Amino acid sequence: MSWQPEVDEIERRKTLARRMGGPEALEKMRAAGKLNARERIDALLDDGSFREIGSLTGAAEYDESGALVDVLPSNAIIGTGRIDGRKVLVSADDFTIRGGSSESTISDKWIYAERMALELGLPLIRLVDTAGGSVRLLEKQQSTKLPGYASWEQLRMLGEIPVVGIALGACAGLGAIKVAGSHLSLMVKGRSQVFAAGPFVVKEGLGVEVDKEELGGASVHARGSGLVDNEAKDEADAFDQARRFLSYLPPNVDNLPPVIDSDDPADRRDEWLLEAVPREKRRAYQVRKIIGAVFDRDSFFEVGRYSGRSSVTGLARLNGRPVGVLANDPTFAGGAMTEKSSQKIESFVDFCDTFHLPIVSLFDQPGIMIGPDAEKKGTIRAAMRALGAIDQSRVPWCTVVIRRAFGVAGAAHGRLGGINLRYAWPSASWGSIPLEGGIAAAYRRQIEAADDPDALREELHEHYGKYTSPFRTAERFGINDIIDPRETRPLLCDWMDMAWDQLPRLLGRAGRTMRK
Numbered sequence: 001m002s003w004q005p006e007v008d009e010i011e012r013r014k015t016l017a018r019r020m021g022g023p024e025a026l027e028k029m030r031a032a033g034k035l036n037a038r039e040r041i042d043a044l045l046d047d048g049s050f051r052e053i054g055s056l057t058g059a060a061e062y063d064e065s066g067a068l069v070d071v072l073p074s075n076a077i078i079g080t081g082r083i084d085g086r087k088v089l090v091s092a093d094d095f096t097i098r099g100g101s102s103e104s105t106i107s108d109k110w111i112y113a114e115r116m117a118l119e120l121g122l123p124l125i126r127l128v129d130t131a132g133g134s135v136r137l138l139e140k141q142q143s144t145k146l147p148g149y150a151s152w153e154q155l156r157m158l159g160e161i162p163v164v165g166i167a168l169g170a171c172a173g174l175g176a177i178k179v180a181g182s183h184l185s186l187m188v189k190g191r192s193q194v195f196a197a198g199p200f201v202v203k204e205g206l207g208v209e210v211d212k213e214e215l216g217g218a219s220v221h222a223r224g225s226g227l228v229d230n231e232a233k234d235e236a237d238a239f240d241q242a243r244r245f246l247s248y249l250p251p252n253v254d255n256l257p258p259v260i261d262s263d264d265p266a267d268r269r270d271e272w273l274l275e276a277v278p279r280e281k282r283r284a285y286q287v288r289k290i291i292g293a294v295f296d297r298d299s300f301f302e303v304g305r306y307s308g309r310s311s312v313t314g315l316a317r318l319n320g321r322p323v324g325v326l327a328n329d330p331t332f333a334g335g336a337m338t339e340k341s342s343q344k345i346e347s348f349v350d351f352c353d354t355f356h357l358p359i360v361s362l363f364d365q366p367g368i369m370i371g372p373d374a375e376k377k378g379t380i381r382a383a384m385r386a387l388g389a390i391d392q393s394r395v396p397w398c399t400v401v402i403r404r405a406f407g408v409a410g411a412a413h414g415r416l417g418g419i420n421l422r423y424a425w426p427s428a429s430w431g432s433i434p435l436e437g438g439i440a441a442a443y444r445r446q447i448e449a450a451d452d453p454d455a456l457r458e459e460l461h462e463h464y465g466k467y468t469s470p471f472r473t474a475e476r477f478g479i480n481d482i483i484d485p486r487e488t489r490p491l492l493c494d495w496m497d498m499a500w501d502q503l504p505r506l507l508g509r510a511g512r513t514m515r516k
Helices: 004-018 022-031 037-044 108-121 137-141 154-158 174-180 197-207 212-216 217-226 237-246 271-275 287-294 339-354 372-376 379-392 410-411 435-442 446-447 451-468 470-475 484-506
Strands: 050-054 058-062 069-072 078-081 086-093 124-126 161-167 170-172 184-188 193-194 230-232 311-318 321-329 359-365 397-406 418-423 429-431
Touching: 004 069, 004 379, 037 086, 037 124, 037 237, 050 069, 050 086, 050 108, 050 339, 058 154, 058 379, 078 108, 086 108, 086 217, 086 230, 086 418, 108 124, 108 154, 124 484, 161 237, 170 174, 174 184, 174 193, 184 217, 184 379, 193 212, 197 212, 212 217, 217 230, 230 237, 287 311, 287 321, 311 339, 321 339, 321 484, 339 379, 359 410, 379 410, 397 410, 397 484, 418 470, 418 484, 429 451, 429 470, 435 446, 435 451, 446 451
Parallel strands: 086 124, 124 161, 161 184, 170 193, 184 230, 321 359, 359 397, 397 418, 397 429
Antiparallel strands: 050 078, 058 069, 078 086, 311 321
């Protein structure tokens, strides 16, 4: 009367599934220096925490008597697990079975995983290694299908749960969408590629010969187009970045971000900050060093470092509480709003607003990028979209103007409506236009006609310069306060106490879908 035979059958089928694509296919993965899908899951999650769903899914072969002969498992492996004790859902492509092709799998399985993550409010991590569609499947299926997955609620997911997409091989078509359509997208340098279609399709369609790396490698997307946020040196680094990224985020929009204990004193004062910004206005400085001095030690996690490089975006902590960080890097385009940096700001602000992360802006903005190339790219439109995202945000803001805030782009320092605390260092200056350009435009004829043009320019600069002192703005309460740079961290930690108390009002309000 026992059901032991059926229980044995369960274990037999699970054993067959664990063979994946077979010894030869697994050996090819190892020879290429890549982990297989199950090894990747184990490397990502807490030890022993993975609980697989749908392990029996696959194409079975039976003999004439109806007895099972073999099973080719589905090339989508899904299940729940934990990262630092927090529950997540993982969906991994098994490249050893038909190259992880999205069309050769049972789509209901990976879509179920994504819907489960959405309905249960769990962060989703996609381990993407898929060859995309294949013409060989037409004969097997005896038909084609109209593209799309009606039950895949990808855009809704981006407004409700954290999604991480990691490219671990050549990811084409749907695989590219799974990577790029994430809050954090990662690719392994030299091992991952992301593209709409691979080299063979490109050659047939455009007559252009290009290899996978040239078409969609890390240098193209993680250091160029911005389609992918971060590159990793290897798979272990990619998994570490994913774990760290999720450590700042709530599991969904119905919860607050997690707080950790911090041994970094809230009243810490870094003496170096007093000289962090040079008096010579044309000299650049290292803004990431300032970030390191202001936020909790070693807490800054940068997102999208190599695209839109005049803007810096990332996550950090203040007294153990997560916060979004916006800054300008004057070593690239002087810190100006370029097309790429504007897109980066827009996406990042939407992300912070969705997951209730207060935003700190360390601001040094000379203006929207100028010149023929900037105009051809429609930079002003991209900048206005970034300003729109800032204005529509609802999370608390605190701005510290550390050097410049000029022109339309100067309004990107923070949300203008609501209570956005605004402070400035003594090195700050602002206005509708920088003095140098403004004087050159307003006094062009006088300067050209002067016996000593340089002397006149200097005289005019000295005359107008006295009106640009931040103290004059403070006299009219145009800035909340001018602060000693060394007081920045204590002030921000104190602000964070107030900001954190406001966050419960935002719970359950799904943010706008990510515009990336």
